[in-house]
Amino acid sequence: MLVVDDDPTVAEVVTGYLQRAGYQVDRAADGHQALAGAAAVRPDLVVLDLMLPGLDGLEVCRRLRATEHGADLPVVMLTAKGDEADRILGLELGADDYVTKPFSPRELVLRIQSVLRRAKAVAGAPGLLAAGDLTLDPQARRASRSGRELALTLREFDLLAFLLRHPGTAFGREELMQRVWGWDFGDLSTVTVHVRRLREKIEDDPAAPRLISTVWGVGYRFDPVGSPAS
Incomplete structure (x- = not known):
């Protein structure tokens, strides 16, 4: 872990908290060190501060996501900013979760464990998932559309896997947060942003989605035949 x-x-x-929880931890003090560390030894997860000298956390996240080894690397972002726009921007760039400073180190460890536990649960699920030209292999954590591999973050992958397992069922954002993220509470914009990012990767026209439909007053529904959005 980095x-x-x-x-x-x-x-x-x-x-200290992560080590006591059983994790091996490396540290970096700026953005350039972070990128070098992640490239040298691929960590299981990166805890990334937003405000860093040189390259800030947003740029580090952006560059990580642009690399082959960092496309699905779990990232939990730390931010001293309480502004919703900063949190959403971090999610837009591919952060899987965020914790706002000041925070409880124990809460951070629990959030990290949740991210890793969900990834392990999805990977352990048997069988390929498919709908139309979408194919997802939970154990290999690979997804493709029309034979072209999709560059999905950990949470995007988990969300797509969940939707593929429950076609035609509408879910509210609260239920998606609980069943995909494993959280009983949190900022629901996290779900909104991940749905938007996933649409950008699997829809022909993300502005007029046909696979992940918005069900007004409820939430979202996956339509494997690509029927028009509600």
Whole structure:
């Protein structure tokens, strides 16, 4: 696991909690070190501070997602900013979760465990999933459309797997957060952003989605035959 924070006190506390939880932890103090560390030894997850010297956390996340080894690397972002726009931007760039400073180190560990647990659960599910030209292999954590592999983040993959398993069923954002993210509480914009990102990768026209339909007053529904959105 890689912890990226330029505040040595925060980095030390987070590292200590993660080590006591049984994780091996490497540290980086700026964006360039983070990219080098992630490239040298692919971590299971990156805890990434938003405000970093040199390259900020958003740019680090952007560059990680642009690499082959970082496309599906779980990223939990730390931010001292409470503004919703900053949180949404982090999610838009591919962060799987975020925790706002000041935070409880124990809460951070629980959120990290949730991200990793969900990834393991999806990977352990048997059998290929398919709908139309979409194919998803949970164990290999690979998804493709018309034979072309999709570059999905961990949460995008989990969301698509869930939708493929429940075609034609409408789910509210609260239920998706609980069943895909494993959270009983949280910012529902997290779900909205991930649905939007997933549409951009699997829809012919994300502005007029035919696979992931919006069910007004409820949430979202996966339509494998690509019927018009509600």
